[in-house]
Amino acid sequence: MTSQPLISVIVAVYNGDKTLQRCIDSVFDQTYPNKELIVLDGGSTDDTVDILKRNNDKIAYWKSEPDTGIYNAWNKALDHVSGEWIYFLGSDDYLWKNSVFQEMASHLMKGASENIQLVYGQVARVTAADEICCVDGNPWDYTWNGIVEDGVCTFTHQGMFHHRSLFETYGKFDESYRIVGDYELLIRVFKEGGDALFVNGLIVAGMQTGGVTANCTNLVKETARARRTHSLKVVTIPWLISYAWAICYPVLNRILGDKNTRYLVNFGKRFVTGLSHKKNVILKQKNQ
Known part of the structure; x- marks a missing residue:
């Protein structure tokens, strides 16, 4: 290194x-x-x-x-x-400021020294007019819970740095997916557990709203397929709520606009997955 x-x-x-x-x-x-x-x-x-x-x-x-x-x-x-x-x-999308990599470097070195294959920060979701809708990025236990337990995409790849050994060990992206190939890869890597390093307070990139993930219904359907492939429970309460959001998203977007709708969706996702994470923490404490 x-x-x-x-x-x-x-x-x-x-x-x-x-x-x-x-x-x-x-x-x-x-x-x-x-x-x-x-x-x-x-x-x-x-x-x-x-x-x-x-x-x-x-x-x-x-x-x-x-x-x-x-x-x-x-x-x-x-x-x-x-x-x-x-x-x-x-x-x-674009890197948030000119010092992002400089600020991230020490964390990447720490991750490599501890055999951690994923280091990530936060991502600002922005409109085409560069208005910030919200900032994504949470500690790993919360993020892992959303990915593996709840079936909700509680991450943004624009904040994530992958060690090359991750691909050497687990393979490349599954090209049969159009939207959630990055999510499927994370399931493949972390479904049995494992650590990632979260750098709190460091916005890595500005992610422009829209793109392929704007089709929320297809995103939720592909998420379900990825979970079935890896024998994970598909129908969870957070997943059902995500499906309801996906159906309502186009209407909300027309009424509230892109910025307000994205903020509302992310608030709802954080609230639901936060409750689920808290419940799972309590269950684990009881079982210890």
């Missing part, structure tokens, strides 16, 4: 010419020197490829060719990483 671990940033993009430059700049402008950027484009028909060509000196590797979705692109990019830690950023 070096004193400054190499961080490999993977970006998958398709027709992202409106936001890709901001994403690239947020990586290139990091004060942390030991980083590399890898971009896989799905065969864009807008100006994305021209942007990649203009930024060739900022990118360690890029390619433009048709793919079958974001997880196919990520898997192809994994073949080209050199870093000890791997970070996935959406082309319409």
